[in-house]
Amino acid sequence: MVDISVENPDAPRRGSVAVIAVTLFLNVTGFTLILPVIPFLVGRYVPPDRVGLYVGLIVSVFALCAFAAAPVLGALSDRFGRRPVLLLSLIGSAIGYVIFGMGGALWVLFLGRIVDGLTAGNISTIFAYIADTHAPAERGRIYGLLGAVAGFGFMFGPVAGGFLGALSPTMPLFVAAAITVLCAFWVYIALPESVARDKPPGPWQWRQLNPLGQLAGVLRYANLRVPFFAAFCFFFAGAMLQSNLSVYLKDVLQFGTTSIGWTLFGVGVMDIVSQGLLTRVLLPRLGSRMLTRLGLAINAVGFAMIASLVFVPRIEFLAASIFVFTLGDGLFQPAMSEIIANAAPPDAQGRVQGANQAQQSLARMLGPLAPAILSPMSISAPYWVGGAVAIVGMAALWIRQKATR
Template sequence: MSDSANNPDVTSPDPLLTEPELVTANDAVIPPPSAPQGRRAAAAFIFFTVALDMLALGMIAPVLPRLIESFLHGDTSTAAQMLGLFGTVFAVMQFFFSPIVGSLSDRFGRRPVVLLSNFGLGLDYLLMAWAPALGWLFLGRVISGLTSSSIPTAMAYMADVTPREKRAAAFGMLNAAFGIGFVLGPALGGILGNVNPRLPFWVAAGLSLVNGLYGLFVLPESLSHQNRSPFSWKRANPVGSLSLLKHGSMLAIAAVLLLGYIAQQSLMNVYVIYADFRYHWTTRSVGLSLATIGVFTIIYGGLLVKPVVAKLGERRTMIIGLIGGALGYFMFGVSKTGIIFWLGIPFLNMMSFAWPSAQSILSHKTSPAEQGQLQGAINSLRGIAGLIGPGIFTYIFSKSIGAEAIIHIPGTPFFTAAAMLLIALMIARRVDDKPAQQHHTDAASPN
């Protein structure tokens, strides 16, 4: 048996994981062969890792408030405050540790980071399932924010094993994995939580640990040693990692992503209370609408991103996604009945075209040794949105309803989100989606 089969952390590029372009003497480029079975298996593992991570997070979402409340003897007001604190701490951990984890994967490879995250997340859920006091539960949430920071490494892994022209489709598949967790997680968590509020934590722990054990056998390393870069705190801190995005089109795309992530916070923070206030929806109706959003995320990300990008290109696909998202948010805000709100969901989910296209363009403009730092920087943008978005949209909603409202328009938060996407659209139209020439040279060179 070969050394690469015995040692997954090989020193030479794995032929199952790389698809180099062959450059002839007259500079003619021979396209790489179709993806080998080994590479597809590794990519499938990353897909399921992301899906299981999101499934686990979704499973604990319906029961975490109840568990917090149980520690506070039914004090709902204090429980709501603690839940907000838990969410803020999670976002802070993502913001600070995503670039660190991404840079570590650039230094030591993707495989150890992904596997350690799986095992760390599993042990963390065991801690939260066992937690005898609120302080232990809070500690578990802090750790989960750290261990969930492996998502950028999963994205970097996909960039490593996917040719440039197929990266948007690969990122779209990971978006579909998010959708699967978004749909199935809360539903499964609600069923298990009715049995015992701690049961979803035990199941989430089991899923993460089993997936980690499976990865020990099937997941090879994707980053060759010659494409690794030294770890640097200057690049690993959030500000340093974001400096990677400060040049030209990369800065423009970073602005598009940040505006899109902030707009998305309107869904996470006022969607439920808005539907209850304006349409008097039951919990069942809200759950079905959220599940519908997840289903369209799966359809767009898993089935449609690839052919649309192949037909229109990444920049145009990103623009179409922004237009659809802005229209969907506008329909949410203008709808006086639930019907138009429901019809807005397919348009809103066209943002599933924008995310992978933007990430793919950024990936093209980044060297193989910086993919982890790049994905960490992108996740830091999500962290920034998670820190400032909730306050913005909850404040806007509070000032658009009630006797003391500044403007009596309940849909103002969604109009604000639509305006953010329109600004992002104007920026996106100026984006250059051509790969950086020096990165072409790096990718083609055997060194």
């Protein structure tokens, strides 16, 4: 049995937030460094008209592996501690980047993303660590702060990756690997363990290796079902946008890679504003339940505005659309993270956060398939449908709120 209560006097506190924040920044920066060059690396091995297909498959393979691994890594972090699992995840990512950068054949690129996906427990472990070390009332604020830190990484990474990719398409991969190794070293020397043991761990249950079983087990907690459903709607809709936005902007506004990179830079800026500033102000006043519904509503409006670019193909309207969409995104995520963390029993934080990461990976695996079906009907259809999915998630939260009054 483990003791991960925030009342544990040995649990690390304030200083660890800085360590976690630096870890998250380096991790997100490393991940986003490679985004601008993936199509060029894939293009070495497939005809030009097949690049989009294989990029989508590589993204889906990573998400599938992350879906399979996340609950297992979460259970391992409950059993053996957050720190060793975080180190394993970071080293796995570094190895995956190196394999992808070495290339030589298309299957090697897939292997690199498979290795990275199977060790993709970084974010869920970080969130479980915060839940271990902070009282429920503090978690939303910390998650908002970490969201802003991730926004800095998302803002910096693609731009730097674009510049490095101009020198060599493989350079961002090796720089990302170096950054991730640096991050692992930082965790090793600076991050204390948050799981304190008062008894030897119980016997390992092999059913914990089944991601669907883990997810179903977590959903036995009745107060987690609707939040998980709403989060799935949010990430499914977001994956539709992320997988299709560059193609959409190229077709509607004739954007090139540089313009798309600066658009992603704007997304990072808004993440910082919404998660780092607005959430800190609004969460104590409105509460996490209200903020999740408000975030999804604003998110749906942002989807509708992006879809309307076909009628108003202007950069100013794109900027307004990205502002609204990212505002909703930034309000929803830290508030929902607080709801899920507070609903989980103290000794199940790793499993719950792992299951949450698994359902996000499932959404990110299925979401990119929707634009492939919808875009031939209408280029803007994925964004109208994305807005509708966000509204479904908001409605589920609203009905739950009414039922529990």
